[in-house]
Amino acid sequence: MKYEAVICFETHVALNTRTKLFCNCPVEYGALPNTHICPVCTGQPGVLPVLNKKTVEYGIRAGLALNCSINQKSGFARKNYFYPDLPKSYQITQYEFPLCENGYLEISDGNKNTLPVGIKRIHLEEDAGKMVHTLDDTDSEEHSYVDYNRSGIPLLEIVADHTRNPIQTLDQAHTYLETLQQVLRYIGISDCSIEKGQFRCDVNVSLRPGNSKQLGNRTEIKNMTSFKFILKAVEYEIKRQIQILDSGKQVEQETRWFDEDKKITRLLRTKENAPDYRYFPEPDLPDITIDPDFIANIKNTVPELPDEKRNRFMDQYHLTQDEAILLTRDKDISDFFEACVPECKDHKKLTRWIIKDLFTLLNETSQNLKDSALSPEHFAELINNISQGTITEKIGRSVLKDIFETGESPDALIKRKNLKIIQDTDLVEKLCNQVITENLEAAEKIRQGNTRPLNYLVGQVMKKTSGKADPVSVRRLIQDKL
């Protein structure tokens, strides 16, 4: 019996506003515990929430980027339950009236095909504090500890729609998450770092037997801390459900958690034990009223999205799809590329150097491009120097390392360190002759037709010139002589 899987993500994204959702405590990661708190986000008696306007703007921006309709009126509700990290013993969220609805995220499947995965809704809600279960130097066998720095940080919940083009394979799942991350980073509302807890996913999995129109019960899986684990969890859960259905039984609707050690999902709660959150409209906050002008202003802040940019790059700069994908993966990189283009004569070389040499350098130094001292002008200048044959590619790489760190202009550095390719052909010829004379055995071998020692001889000339000879012409020269 063949089954069709339906995989539906609920993603919580932490917004990178300066302050929390309902109070003006700073949003900061890694601070000492309980240093970014106030009466409001610790639920002191008598406090009231005040909405951060920027979070609404960010939410609408996300709605526009995900092709949603923006609700003219939306409102907040209370979700009531007890847990130490929830200071008011209720979370302020949006329930009946979310900010945005009925959108889609277009994902590609590597070929020419795209799938507009349905987005059911996007809404705002506040984050809870953090539980810490062990403290150094402390007997924490009997205790847990609570830090409210995170309490009140604004979250955007993005829920996929299982009825409109849902994800059905692991590959699609991976692409969906990556694309969602990319889009949200592009529009600048979150860094979406999974390590920092800024991009958290729960997933709903259900199966449809091949010959049935009816979708089976879904299970919700929580507690997956990386892409790898998310996919493992989905994979395991699909297998588990297939086993159940094959044996003639029904899949129970339940909430499960992913055991990252054993790589399996385990029962957390059955449907009967699902908590009763007693949602009701939040009396302390007025509705959010959005008029078309407000939306139009925000629309202007939505930058060109990765899809569009990729297609335009292929068109405008005659790049291959692979090149376009790599250059547009991060908005910073694509902006950098486009800033270099007017200054740079050889776009192909520019592209290649970004994709290969610059990416390698960024990986090695674990730095962000915008945190480095490298400017588009300087990079373009470097590429131009290489294209014009002023310096060799190898020397170019070491120049890149330097200017990346110091911000010095390549022209100045090349001049200062005297890195130019030696133009004096007489000198080069003289050195070639020298090297031949010093390596008669190797030279003889080459004369006899064995080209292997050629590299060595070229290398010797390069050594004598501190790498500043043009290796291509040196090679030709030696070949001619022999």
Added chain:
Amino acid sequence: MKEKISKKQIEYIAKLTGLRIDNKEIDSFSKELKSILEYVSTLHELDTESIEPLSGLKTHKNAWRDDTPGTEENTGTILRNAPEKEKHYFKVPKIKED
């Protein structure tokens, strides 16, 4: 609409709301809630099909604030009320994961 509030329901409600109810309290709560609910059941006489619920009397349209951080130092005055604390954390009995 006659509501019967069973002992089980009282216990369930109490659990939901983090209250411990003694056995003798269960009986009295059950009786009292029943009489109150009977009283309020007169509301169901009214046809409110076409009426919008009034959830609050907020007169403000979009009460919101700028994204500017405050500068107050609150840790001390907030932690001072903690029933138990450890190194700037609020301390609670161990949370047992199921």
Added chain:
Amino acid sequence: MELCDHTAAHLCTLLKNGKISSKEITESVFQRIDKREKVINAYISVFREKALLQAKAADKKFSKKEQPSLLNGIPIALKDNVCTRDLTTTCGSNILKNYLPPYDATAVKKAYQHGMIGIGKTNMDEFGMGSSTENSIVGPTRNPVNTEYVAGGSSGGSAAAVASGETVLALGTDTGGSVRQPAAFCGIVGIKPTYGRVSRYGLISYASSLDQIGVLGRTVEDCTMLLQTICGPDRNDSTSADIQDNDFLSSLNNNIKGLKIGLPNEYFNTGLDKKIKDNILKAVQLLEKNGADIIDISLPHADYAISAYYLIATAEASSNLARYDGVRFGLRAKNCYDDIKEMYENTRYLGFSTEVKRRIMLGTYVLSAGHYQAYYLKAQKIRTLIKQDFEQAFKKVDIIISPVTPTLPFKLGEKASNPLEMYLMDLYTVSLNMAGLPGMSVPCGTIDGLPAGFQIIGKPFDEKTVLQTGHLYQQLTGA
């Protein structure tokens, strides 16, 4: 008559003219507290030292001729569910017994900024849940007029303190009548403003869509001065109204010629003590003689108000009181290290009284799955109907006069055994909280030695007309 018995208005004049000092007024208040507090029990905590320091500062302002604020140097008592920074704020509950707020409520801040002297935190029914101030960790407050009787609730402490000279002015809170009813029981004036007039930031919530901070004083004029001081929009309260117009004093002495006063049929029938009814109608006649028109009106959904009110109030309360769990502040039950759930349950068991638990239970039930539509949502729809009733009525009249309570003050312990009976006493007051309207309780004589009051209800944000009417009545009756 001691200094502490005078009206704020009179004291302000004396202060301005340098006849007395704020220190003298404050000391007079404390002397009265020493004399009567043991019996009245109006206060949960009193801050002598801080008050005298504030009085000193207030006096300095007079001596420097700095143009001090209207109420500079006047003592004020604060109900103990209004946060005062660094001073215990208990809500009359065990669960907040030693709680020190890290901030001042906005209304308190304003009072202090205007030079008022904070005398102490007054007794109340726990978390505002009650109509007699008998349900508190420090025991009941007694009515200064006759100490065998209750002072009313839940702002009984504030009302009793004003009535007994243990303060000049007081802040209370009103969710279903908790300022107006104790004011009527103690023979003083109590005002609940329009919802949104006074910031709720720092008012420890009972029912968020119904709560308001109100004022209590001996005269309408006194209350007007305090109300004016604490009104105004507040960035910290998203439900506070963006209305800057707080000048009530300048129109206080306007006459009421042509003022249309409505009398709701539903309020003046059986169930209302006949003698109270007579007193109120006498007051109405006096106003009519002085230029007002009396018009019969109807509030067709009046009978449903209590039901809808208790469903909404307890529902919101069940959520608002969930934060009292022993984690961050307040009481934490000891010896429960096995389990955090046990900690919650034991803490709330020890911390809350039966009445509070009862309301939390009811409220939770009302919001629970399967009951939300039938109860909470239904009640909110009834609320719309009640609001519409008033809107219709106010097309014909400018203000409405009604009773405050169906009976005179009752004896301590008399109503303790039947919660529903206690709830039913709120029938004239809850509708104003439901519709967000301003309302004021004004004394209209005594009956069998006990105070009676009548209620003036105004259009939204029309405190001016309510205050004018009450003030005129007091001028006419020489109050």
